Amino acid sequence: MTLVVALVLLVGLGFGSRFLPMPYLVAGPGVTLDTVGRTEKGPVIEIDGAESYEHEGSLSMVTVQYAGGPQRRLDFFTVVRAWLSPTEAVMPEELLFPAGRSPEEVSERQATQMNDSQTDATAAALNEIGMGYDAVPVVADVVEDMPAEGLVEPGDVILAVDGEEVGTRSEGEPGTAVGSAAVVERVGEREPGDPVSLTLDRGGEEVEVELVAAEGEQGRAAVGVLIADEMDFPIEVDITVGDIGGPSAGMMFALGIIDRLSEEGLTGGASVAGSGTIDSAGRVGGVSGIPQKMVSAQRDGAEYFLVAADSCSQVAQSAAYGELEVVRVETLSDAVEALETIRTGEGELPRCE
Known part of the structure:
Protein backbone atom coordinates (compact mmCIF):
# COMPACT_ATOMS: atom_id res chain seq x y z
CA MET A 1 0.00 0.00 0.00
CA THR A 2 2.87 2.38 0.84
CA LEU A 3 4.48 1.74 -2.52
CA VAL A 4 1.17 2.26 -4.33
CA VAL A 5 0.50 5.54 -2.50
CA ALA A 6 4.06 6.73 -3.18
CA LEU A 7 3.73 5.83 -6.84
CA VAL A 8 0.41 7.65 -7.12
CA LEU A 9 1.89 10.73 -5.45
CA LEU A 10 4.95 10.60 -7.70
CA VAL A 11 2.82 10.33 -10.82
CA GLY A 12 0.61 13.13 -9.54
CA LEU A 13 3.55 15.38 -8.84
CA GLY A 14 5.03 14.61 -12.24
CA PHE A 15 1.74 15.32 -13.98
CA GLY A 16 1.20 18.49 -11.95
CA SER A 17 4.68 19.80 -12.64
CA ARG A 18 3.92 19.48 -16.34
CA PHE A 19 1.67 22.51 -15.92
CA LEU A 20 3.72 24.35 -13.28
CA PRO A 21 4.92 27.65 -14.80
CA MET A 22 8.64 28.26 -14.32
CA PRO A 23 10.20 31.77 -14.19
CA TYR A 24 13.03 30.83 -16.55
CA LEU A 25 14.05 31.41 -20.14
CA VAL A 26 15.52 28.86 -22.51
CA GLU A 94 14.84 38.71 -15.12
CA LEU A 95 17.92 38.82 -17.35
CA LEU A 96 15.75 39.66 -20.36
CA PHE A 97 12.62 40.94 -18.61
CA PRO A 98 13.74 43.09 -15.63
CA ALA A 99 11.21 43.65 -12.86
CA GLY A 100 9.05 46.69 -13.54
CA ARG A 101 9.40 46.51 -17.33
CA SER A 102 6.68 45.12 -19.54
CA PRO A 103 7.47 42.84 -22.50
CA GLU A 104 6.47 45.71 -24.77
CA GLU A 105 9.05 48.00 -23.12
CA VAL A 106 11.71 45.31 -23.49
CA SER A 107 10.89 44.93 -27.21
CA GLU A 108 10.99 48.69 -27.71
CA ILE A 129 37.87 53.32 -44.64
CA GLY A 130 38.66 57.01 -44.19
CA MET A 131 35.34 58.46 -45.34
CA GLY A 132 34.58 61.61 -43.33
CA TYR A 133 31.35 62.41 -41.53
CA ASP A 134 30.07 64.70 -38.77
CA ALA A 135 29.05 63.44 -35.32
CA VAL A 136 27.44 66.08 -33.12
CA PRO A 137 26.97 65.05 -29.45
CA VAL A 138 23.71 66.45 -28.09
CA VAL A 139 22.75 66.22 -24.41
CA ALA A 140 19.61 64.09 -24.15
CA ASP A 141 19.26 64.24 -20.36
CA VAL A 142 21.10 65.20 -17.18
CA VAL A 143 21.45 62.73 -14.31
CA GLU A 144 20.08 63.89 -10.98
CA ASP A 145 22.61 64.57 -8.19
CA MET A 146 25.55 64.49 -10.60
CA PRO A 147 27.95 67.40 -11.34
CA ALA A 148 26.22 68.46 -14.56
CA GLU A 149 22.84 68.99 -12.86
CA GLY A 150 21.83 72.65 -13.04
CA LEU A 151 24.77 73.55 -15.29
CA VAL A 152 24.17 71.47 -18.42
CA GLU A 153 20.76 71.39 -20.11
CA PRO A 154 19.06 68.89 -22.45
CA GLY A 155 19.57 70.10 -26.01
CA ASP A 156 23.05 71.50 -25.35
CA VAL A 157 25.55 70.54 -28.04
CA ILE A 158 28.93 69.54 -26.61
CA LEU A 159 31.62 71.18 -28.73
CA ALA A 160 34.75 70.37 -26.71
CA VAL A 161 36.07 68.74 -23.53
CA ASP A 162 38.87 70.74 -21.88
CA GLY A 163 39.25 72.70 -25.10
CA GLU A 164 39.60 69.61 -27.31
CA GLU A 165 36.97 69.43 -30.08
CA VAL A 166 34.72 66.37 -30.10
CA GLY A 167 32.06 67.05 -32.69
CA THR A 168 33.21 67.22 -36.31
CA ARG A 169 35.86 65.58 -38.45
CA SER A 170 36.81 66.18 -42.08
CA GLU A 171 38.28 62.76 -42.67
CA GLY A 172 38.03 59.40 -40.99
CA GLU A 173 40.80 58.08 -38.77
CA PRO A 174 40.40 54.42 -37.72
CA GLY A 175 40.05 54.00 -33.96
CA THR A 176 39.47 57.70 -33.27
CA ALA A 177 36.46 58.50 -31.11
CA VAL A 178 34.22 61.41 -32.06
CA GLY A 179 30.88 62.69 -30.84
CA SER A 180 29.52 61.02 -27.71
CA ALA A 181 32.26 58.36 -27.79
CA ALA A 182 34.88 61.12 -27.62
CA VAL A 183 33.10 62.84 -24.72
CA VAL A 184 32.89 59.59 -22.74
CA GLU A 185 36.52 58.73 -23.54
CA ARG A 186 37.95 62.10 -22.58
CA VAL A 187 35.96 62.46 -19.37
CA GLY A 188 36.74 58.84 -18.49
CA GLU A 189 40.48 59.50 -18.80
CA ARG A 190 40.26 61.69 -15.71
CA GLU A 191 39.96 60.65 -12.08
CA PRO A 192 36.93 61.32 -9.88
CA GLY A 193 37.53 64.74 -8.31
CA ASP A 194 39.39 66.14 -11.32
CA PRO A 195 38.12 69.34 -12.98
CA VAL A 196 36.39 68.98 -16.36
CA SER A 197 35.59 71.87 -18.70
CA LEU A 198 32.79 71.53 -21.26
CA THR A 199 32.28 73.92 -24.15
CA LEU A 200 28.60 73.95 -25.12
CA ASP A 201 26.47 75.39 -27.89
CA ARG A 202 23.23 76.47 -26.20
CA GLY A 203 20.79 77.87 -28.71
CA GLY A 204 23.58 79.38 -30.82
CA GLU A 205 25.47 80.84 -27.85
CA GLU A 206 28.79 79.32 -26.76
CA VAL A 207 28.85 78.49 -23.04
CA GLU A 208 31.78 77.32 -20.88
CA VAL A 209 30.90 75.06 -17.95
CA GLU A 210 33.38 74.07 -15.23
CA LEU A 211 32.63 70.78 -13.44
CA VAL A 212 34.29 68.41 -10.99
CA ALA A 213 34.09 64.79 -12.10
CA ALA A 214 32.25 62.33 -9.87
CA GLU A 215 32.64 58.57 -9.65
CA GLY A 216 30.52 56.76 -12.23
CA GLU A 217 30.17 53.15 -13.32
CA GLN A 218 33.14 50.87 -12.62
CA GLY A 219 34.81 53.68 -10.71
CA ARG A 220 35.44 55.82 -13.78
CA ALA A 221 35.07 59.58 -13.84
CA ALA A 222 31.66 60.87 -14.97
CA VAL A 223 29.78 64.17 -15.03
CA GLY A 224 26.23 62.85 -15.41
CA VAL A 225 25.08 63.65 -18.95
CA LEU A 226 23.31 61.28 -21.32
CA ILE A 227 24.30 61.99 -24.92
CA ALA A 228 22.77 61.13 -28.28
CA ASP A 229 24.77 61.71 -31.46
CA GLU A 230 23.34 63.53 -34.45
CA MET A 231 25.18 61.88 -37.34
CA ASP A 232 25.62 63.46 -40.76
CA PHE A 233 26.92 60.79 -43.14
CA PRO A 234 27.97 61.47 -46.74
Whole structure:
Protein backbone atom coordinates (compact mmCIF):
# COMPACT_ATOMS: atom_id res chain seq x y z
CA MET A 1 0.00 0.00 0.00
CA THR A 2 2.87 2.38 0.84
CA LEU A 3 4.48 1.74 -2.52
CA VAL A 4 1.17 2.26 -4.33
CA VAL A 5 0.50 5.54 -2.50
CA ALA A 6 4.06 6.73 -3.18
CA LEU A 7 3.73 5.83 -6.84
CA VAL A 8 0.41 7.65 -7.12
CA LEU A 9 1.89 10.73 -5.45
CA LEU A 10 4.95 10.60 -7.70
CA VAL A 11 2.82 10.33 -10.82
CA GLY A 12 0.61 13.13 -9.54
CA LEU A 13 3.55 15.38 -8.84
CA GLY A 14 5.03 14.61 -12.24
CA PHE A 15 1.74 15.32 -13.98
CA GLY A 16 1.20 18.49 -11.95
CA SER A 17 4.68 19.80 -12.64
CA ARG A 18 3.92 19.48 -16.34
CA PHE A 19 1.67 22.51 -15.92
CA LEU A 20 3.72 24.35 -13.28
CA PRO A 21 4.92 27.65 -14.80
CA MET A 22 8.64 28.26 -14.32
CA PRO A 23 10.20 31.77 -14.19
CA TYR A 24 13.03 30.83 -16.55
CA LEU A 25 14.05 31.41 -20.14
CA VAL A 26 15.52 28.86 -22.51
CA ALA A 27 18.13 30.22 -24.91
CA GLY A 28 18.75 28.19 -28.06
CA PRO A 29 20.45 28.65 -31.43
CA GLY A 30 18.63 31.24 -33.51
CA VAL A 31 18.69 32.43 -37.10
CA THR A 32 21.70 33.66 -39.05
CA LEU A 33 21.54 36.48 -41.57
CA ASP A 34 24.24 37.25 -44.11
CA THR A 35 24.82 41.01 -43.89
CA VAL A 36 26.26 41.07 -47.42
CA GLY A 37 23.54 38.82 -48.78
CA ARG A 38 19.99 39.31 -49.92
CA THR A 39 16.52 38.60 -48.61
CA GLU A 40 13.30 38.42 -50.60
CA LYS A 41 13.05 42.20 -50.10
CA GLY A 42 16.49 42.94 -51.52
CA PRO A 43 20.00 43.44 -50.10
CA VAL A 44 20.34 43.32 -46.32
CA ILE A 45 22.66 46.35 -46.59
CA GLU A 46 21.78 48.87 -49.28
CA ILE A 47 23.95 51.93 -49.93
CA ASP A 48 22.93 55.11 -51.72
CA GLY A 49 25.39 57.86 -52.57
CA ALA A 50 28.43 55.72 -53.29
CA GLU A 51 29.35 52.80 -55.52
CA SER A 52 28.61 49.47 -53.86
CA TYR A 53 29.81 45.97 -54.71
CA GLU A 54 28.78 42.36 -54.20
CA HIS A 55 31.31 39.63 -53.49
CA GLU A 56 31.53 35.92 -52.85
CA GLY A 57 31.51 34.69 -49.27
CA SER A 58 29.36 35.70 -46.31
CA LEU A 59 29.52 37.88 -43.21
CA SER A 60 26.68 36.59 -41.07
CA MET A 61 25.15 38.01 -37.92
CA VAL A 62 23.84 35.34 -35.56
CA THR A 63 21.04 35.37 -33.02
CA VAL A 64 19.77 33.57 -29.95
CA GLN A 65 16.20 32.30 -29.86
CA TYR A 66 14.50 32.67 -26.47
CA ALA A 67 11.55 30.67 -25.20
CA GLY A 68 9.57 31.62 -22.11
CA GLY A 69 8.91 34.92 -20.40
CA PRO A 70 6.24 36.51 -18.20
CA GLN A 71 3.50 36.01 -20.80
CA ARG A 72 4.40 32.45 -21.83
CA ARG A 73 5.98 30.66 -18.91
CA LEU A 74 7.67 27.33 -19.55
CA ASP A 75 6.75 24.12 -17.74
CA PHE A 76 9.08 22.14 -15.50
CA PHE A 77 9.90 19.39 -17.99
CA THR A 78 10.79 21.88 -20.75
CA VAL A 79 13.21 23.64 -18.42
CA VAL A 80 14.82 20.34 -17.32
CA ARG A 81 15.12 19.15 -20.94
CA ALA A 82 16.82 22.42 -21.91
CA TRP A 83 19.12 22.23 -18.89
CA LEU A 84 20.32 18.82 -20.10
CA SER A 85 20.67 19.93 -23.72
CA PRO A 86 24.20 20.65 -25.01
CA THR A 87 22.95 23.40 -27.31
CA GLU A 88 20.57 25.27 -25.00
CA ALA A 89 20.92 27.28 -21.79
CA VAL A 90 18.51 28.02 -18.94
CA MET A 91 18.53 31.46 -17.32
CA PRO A 92 16.30 33.54 -15.00
CA GLU A 93 13.76 35.53 -16.96
CA GLU A 94 14.84 38.71 -15.12
CA LEU A 95 17.92 38.82 -17.35
CA LEU A 96 15.75 39.66 -20.36
CA PHE A 97 12.62 40.94 -18.61
CA PRO A 98 13.74 43.09 -15.63
CA ALA A 99 11.21 43.65 -12.86
CA GLY A 100 9.05 46.69 -13.54
CA ARG A 101 9.40 46.51 -17.33
CA SER A 102 6.68 45.12 -19.54
CA PRO A 103 7.47 42.84 -22.50
CA GLU A 104 6.47 45.71 -24.77
CA GLU A 105 9.05 48.00 -23.12
CA VAL A 106 11.71 45.31 -23.49
CA SER A 107 10.89 44.93 -27.21
CA GLU A 108 10.99 48.69 -27.71
CA ARG A 109 14.37 48.91 -25.98
CA GLN A 110 15.78 46.11 -28.16
CA ALA A 111 14.51 47.86 -31.29
CA THR A 112 16.19 51.08 -30.16
CA GLN A 113 19.44 49.21 -29.50
CA MET A 114 19.28 47.69 -32.99
CA ASN A 115 18.81 51.12 -34.59
CA ASP A 116 21.63 52.62 -32.54
CA SER A 117 23.93 49.71 -33.45
CA GLN A 118 23.29 50.33 -37.15
CA THR A 119 24.17 54.01 -36.78
CA ASP A 120 27.33 53.22 -34.82
CA ALA A 121 28.25 50.50 -37.33
CA THR A 122 27.97 53.00 -40.19
CA ALA A 123 30.13 55.51 -38.32
CA ALA A 124 32.75 52.88 -37.47
CA ALA A 125 32.83 51.53 -41.04
CA LEU A 126 33.26 54.97 -42.60
CA ASN A 127 35.89 55.77 -40.00
CA GLU A 128 37.75 52.56 -40.91
CA ILE A 129 37.87 53.32 -44.64
CA GLY A 130 38.66 57.01 -44.19
CA MET A 131 35.34 58.46 -45.34
CA GLY A 132 34.58 61.61 -43.33
CA TYR A 133 31.35 62.41 -41.53
CA ASP A 134 30.07 64.70 -38.77
CA ALA A 135 29.05 63.44 -35.32
CA VAL A 136 27.44 66.08 -33.12
CA PRO A 137 26.97 65.05 -29.45
CA VAL A 138 23.71 66.45 -28.09
CA VAL A 139 22.75 66.22 -24.41
CA ALA A 140 19.61 64.09 -24.15
CA ASP A 141 19.26 64.24 -20.36
CA VAL A 142 21.10 65.20 -17.18
CA VAL A 143 21.45 62.73 -14.31
CA GLU A 144 20.08 63.89 -10.98
CA ASP A 145 22.61 64.57 -8.19
CA MET A 146 25.55 64.49 -10.60
CA PRO A 147 27.95 67.40 -11.34
CA ALA A 148 26.22 68.46 -14.56
CA GLU A 149 22.84 68.99 -12.86
CA GLY A 150 21.83 72.65 -13.04
CA LEU A 151 24.77 73.55 -15.29
CA VAL A 152 24.17 71.47 -18.42
CA GLU A 153 20.76 71.39 -20.11
CA PRO A 154 19.06 68.89 -22.45
CA GLY A 155 19.57 70.10 -26.01
CA ASP A 156 23.05 71.50 -25.35
CA VAL A 157 25.55 70.54 -28.04
CA ILE A 158 28.93 69.54 -26.61
CA LEU A 159 31.62 71.18 -28.73
CA ALA A 160 34.75 70.37 -26.71
CA VAL A 161 36.07 68.74 -23.53
CA ASP A 162 38.87 70.74 -21.88
CA GLY A 163 39.25 72.70 -25.10
CA GLU A 164 39.60 69.61 -27.31
CA GLU A 165 36.97 69.43 -30.08
CA VAL A 166 34.72 66.37 -30.10
CA GLY A 167 32.06 67.05 -32.69
CA THR A 168 33.21 67.22 -36.31
CA ARG A 169 35.86 65.58 -38.45
CA SER A 170 36.81 66.18 -42.08
CA GLU A 171 38.28 62.76 -42.67
CA GLY A 172 38.03 59.40 -40.99
CA GLU A 173 40.80 58.08 -38.77
CA PRO A 174 40.40 54.42 -37.72
CA GLY A 175 40.05 54.00 -33.96
CA THR A 176 39.47 57.70 -33.27
CA ALA A 177 36.46 58.50 -31.11
CA VAL A 178 34.22 61.41 -32.06
CA GLY A 179 30.88 62.69 -30.84
CA SER A 180 29.52 61.02 -27.71
CA ALA A 181 32.26 58.36 -27.79
CA ALA A 182 34.88 61.12 -27.62
CA VAL A 183 33.10 62.84 -24.72
CA VAL A 184 32.89 59.59 -22.74
CA GLU A 185 36.52 58.73 -23.54
CA ARG A 186 37.95 62.10 -22.58
CA VAL A 187 35.96 62.46 -19.37
CA GLY A 188 36.74 58.84 -18.49
CA GLU A 189 40.48 59.50 -18.80
CA ARG A 190 40.26 61.69 -15.71
CA GLU A 191 39.96 60.65 -12.08
CA PRO A 192 36.93 61.32 -9.88
CA GLY A 193 37.53 64.74 -8.31
CA ASP A 194 39.39 66.14 -11.32
CA PRO A 195 38.12 69.34 -12.98
CA VAL A 196 36.39 68.98 -16.36
CA SER A 197 35.59 71.87 -18.70
CA LEU A 198 32.79 71.53 -21.26
CA THR A 199 32.28 73.92 -24.15
CA LEU A 200 28.60 73.95 -25.12
CA ASP A 201 26.47 75.39 -27.89
CA ARG A 202 23.23 76.47 -26.20
CA GLY A 203 20.79 77.87 -28.71
CA GLY A 204 23.58 79.38 -30.82
CA GLU A 205 25.47 80.84 -27.85
CA GLU A 206 28.79 79.32 -26.76
CA VAL A 207 28.85 78.49 -23.04
CA GLU A 208 31.78 77.32 -20.88
CA VAL A 209 30.90 75.06 -17.95
CA GLU A 210 33.38 74.07 -15.23
CA LEU A 211 32.63 70.78 -13.44
CA VAL A 212 34.29 68.41 -10.99
CA ALA A 213 34.09 64.79 -12.10
CA ALA A 214 32.25 62.33 -9.87
CA GLU A 215 32.64 58.57 -9.65
CA GLY A 216 30.52 56.76 -12.23
CA GLU A 217 30.17 53.15 -13.32
CA GLN A 218 33.14 50.87 -12.62
CA GLY A 219 34.81 53.68 -10.71
CA ARG A 220 35.44 55.82 -13.78
CA ALA A 221 35.07 59.58 -13.84
CA ALA A 222 31.66 60.87 -14.97
CA VAL A 223 29.78 64.17 -15.03
CA GLY A 224 26.23 62.85 -15.41
CA VAL A 225 25.08 63.65 -18.95
CA LEU A 226 23.31 61.28 -21.32
CA ILE A 227 24.30 61.99 -24.92
CA ALA A 228 22.77 61.13 -28.28
CA ASP A 229 24.77 61.71 -31.46
CA GLU A 230 23.34 63.53 -34.45
CA MET A 231 25.18 61.88 -37.34
CA ASP A 232 25.62 63.46 -40.76
CA PHE A 233 26.92 60.79 -43.14
CA PRO A 234 27.97 61.47 -46.74
CA ILE A 235 26.12 58.32 -47.85
CA GLU A 236 22.85 56.67 -46.91
CA VAL A 237 23.03 53.16 -45.47
CA ASP A 238 19.83 51.16 -45.12
CA ILE A 239 19.98 47.88 -43.15
CA THR A 240 17.00 45.52 -43.21
CA VAL A 241 16.84 42.74 -40.61
CA GLY A 242 13.13 42.36 -39.90
CA ASP A 243 12.10 41.94 -36.25
CA ILE A 244 15.57 41.17 -34.88
CA GLY A 245 16.53 43.45 -31.98
CA GLY A 246 19.47 44.20 -29.72
CA PRO A 247 22.97 45.61 -30.27
CA SER A 248 25.01 42.44 -30.79
CA ALA A 249 25.15 42.56 -34.61
CA GLY A 250 27.02 45.88 -34.69
CA MET A 251 30.42 44.45 -35.63
CA MET A 252 29.00 42.35 -38.48
CA PHE A 253 27.00 45.32 -39.79
CA ALA A 254 30.20 47.40 -39.90
CA LEU A 255 32.07 44.66 -41.74
CA GLY A 256 29.16 44.27 -44.16
CA ILE A 257 29.20 48.00 -44.92
CA ILE A 258 32.95 47.95 -45.56
CA ASP A 259 32.55 44.93 -47.82
CA ARG A 260 29.81 46.70 -49.79
CA LEU A 261 32.02 49.77 -50.25
CA SER A 262 35.18 47.82 -51.18
CA GLU A 263 36.07 46.77 -54.71
CA GLU A 264 37.75 43.67 -53.28
CA GLY A 265 35.68 41.54 -50.92
CA LEU A 266 36.78 41.13 -47.32
CA THR A 267 36.37 37.36 -47.04
CA GLY A 268 37.86 35.98 -50.26
CA GLY A 269 34.80 33.73 -50.56
CA ALA A 270 34.96 32.31 -47.00
CA SER A 271 31.87 31.91 -44.84
CA VAL A 272 32.34 34.05 -41.73
CA ALA A 273 29.95 34.68 -38.84
CA GLY A 274 30.36 36.64 -35.64
CA SER A 275 28.83 38.59 -32.80
CA GLY A 276 29.82 41.73 -30.92
CA THR A 277 28.63 45.25 -30.29
CA ILE A 278 30.42 48.24 -31.79
CA ASP A 279 30.73 51.92 -31.03
CA SER A 280 31.44 54.73 -33.45
CA ALA A 281 35.17 54.52 -32.68
CA GLY A 282 35.21 50.87 -33.79
CA ARG A 283 35.60 49.25 -30.36
CA VAL A 284 34.01 45.79 -30.28
CA GLY A 285 32.14 44.84 -27.10
CA GLY A 286 31.17 41.50 -25.61
CA VAL A 287 27.69 39.98 -25.80
CA SER A 288 25.86 37.07 -24.22
CA GLY A 289 24.67 33.86 -25.89
CA ILE A 290 27.95 33.06 -27.65
CA PRO A 291 27.61 29.25 -27.11
CA GLN A 292 24.23 29.21 -28.86
CA LYS A 293 25.34 31.64 -31.58
CA MET A 294 28.31 29.44 -32.42
CA VAL A 295 25.94 26.49 -32.89
CA SER A 296 23.80 28.65 -35.21
CA ALA A 297 26.87 29.65 -37.21
CA GLN A 298 28.23 26.10 -37.52
CA ARG A 299 24.80 24.72 -38.42
CA ASP A 300 24.47 27.22 -41.28
CA GLY A 301 27.89 26.56 -42.77
CA ALA A 302 30.22 29.14 -41.25
CA GLU A 303 33.93 28.31 -41.27
CA TYR A 304 35.08 31.15 -39.01
CA PHE A 305 33.50 32.89 -36.03
CA LEU A 306 34.56 36.38 -34.94
CA VAL A 307 34.09 36.96 -31.21
CA ALA A 308 34.75 39.99 -29.03
CA ALA A 309 37.66 39.53 -26.63
CA ASP A 310 35.24 40.20 -23.75
CA SER A 311 33.21 37.14 -24.80
CA CYS A 312 36.11 34.69 -25.06
CA SER A 313 35.21 33.05 -21.73
CA GLN A 314 31.98 31.72 -23.28
CA VAL A 315 33.55 30.03 -26.30
CA ALA A 316 34.52 26.71 -24.68
CA GLN A 317 30.93 26.25 -23.39
CA SER A 318 29.56 25.82 -26.91
CA ALA A 319 28.63 22.49 -28.47
CA ALA A 320 30.27 23.88 -31.63
CA TYR A 321 33.60 24.40 -29.86
CA GLY A 322 36.29 22.80 -32.00
CA GLU A 323 34.05 22.82 -35.07
CA LEU A 324 34.68 26.49 -35.93
CA GLU A 325 37.80 28.61 -36.27
CA VAL A 326 37.14 31.15 -33.50
CA VAL A 327 38.88 34.52 -33.97
CA ARG A 328 39.28 37.04 -31.14
CA VAL A 329 38.87 40.75 -31.96
CA GLU A 330 38.88 43.92 -29.89
CA THR A 331 38.35 46.51 -32.61
CA LEU A 332 36.92 46.74 -36.09
CA SER A 333 40.46 47.10 -37.41
CA ASP A 334 41.30 43.77 -35.75
CA ALA A 335 38.35 42.16 -37.54
CA VAL A 336 39.37 43.61 -40.92
CA GLU A 337 42.95 42.38 -40.41
CA ALA A 338 41.68 38.92 -39.44
CA LEU A 339 39.59 38.78 -42.61
CA GLU A 340 42.66 39.77 -44.63
CA THR A 341 44.50 36.82 -43.06
CA ILE A 342 41.60 34.53 -43.94
CA ARG A 343 41.48 35.89 -47.50
CA THR A 344 45.21 35.67 -48.20
CA GLY A 345 46.12 32.70 -46.00
CA GLU A 346 49.11 34.66 -44.72
CA GLY A 347 49.72 35.22 -41.03
CA GLU A 348 48.12 33.87 -37.88
CA LEU A 349 44.65 34.46 -36.53
CA PRO A 350 44.29 35.73 -32.95
CA ARG A 351 42.62 33.14 -30.68
CA CYS A 352 40.82 33.22 -27.37
CA GLU A 353 43.34 32.22 -24.71
